[in-house]
Amino acid sequence: MFGSTIQVALIAGILGAIIGPPLGEYFCDKLPEDFHPTIGNVTSMAVTTIIVSAVLSALPWI
Numbered sequence: 001m002f003g004s005t006i007q008v009a010l011i012a013g014i015l016g017a018i019i020g021p022p023l024g025e026y027f028c029d030k031l032p033e034d035f036h037p038t039i040g041n042v043t044s045m046a047v048t049t050i051i052v053s054a055v056l057s058a059l060p061w062i
Contacts, residue, residue, distance in 0.1 A: 001053060001056075002053075002056050002057075002062055007061070007062065008056065008062060011055075011056060011059070011062070012052050012056065015048075015051075015052045015055060016048055016049075016052055019048045019051055019052070020044055020045065020048045021044075023043075023044040023047055023048060024040055024041045024044035024045075025040075026040075026044075027039075027040035027041075027043045027044050028040035028041065
């Protein structure tokens, strides 16, 4: 989507590490007890991907 430059990898990795875990915990806390936590983690990965790609598209030097 944005190429394979070191800038893209670093920014996406750092933003994903900052945003992903808290979102995963939030989604897992909202799930009913009989749902597997993987559902919350996958949802967190999807939302984090959307947020990071929006941030990267807004950066002028990417």
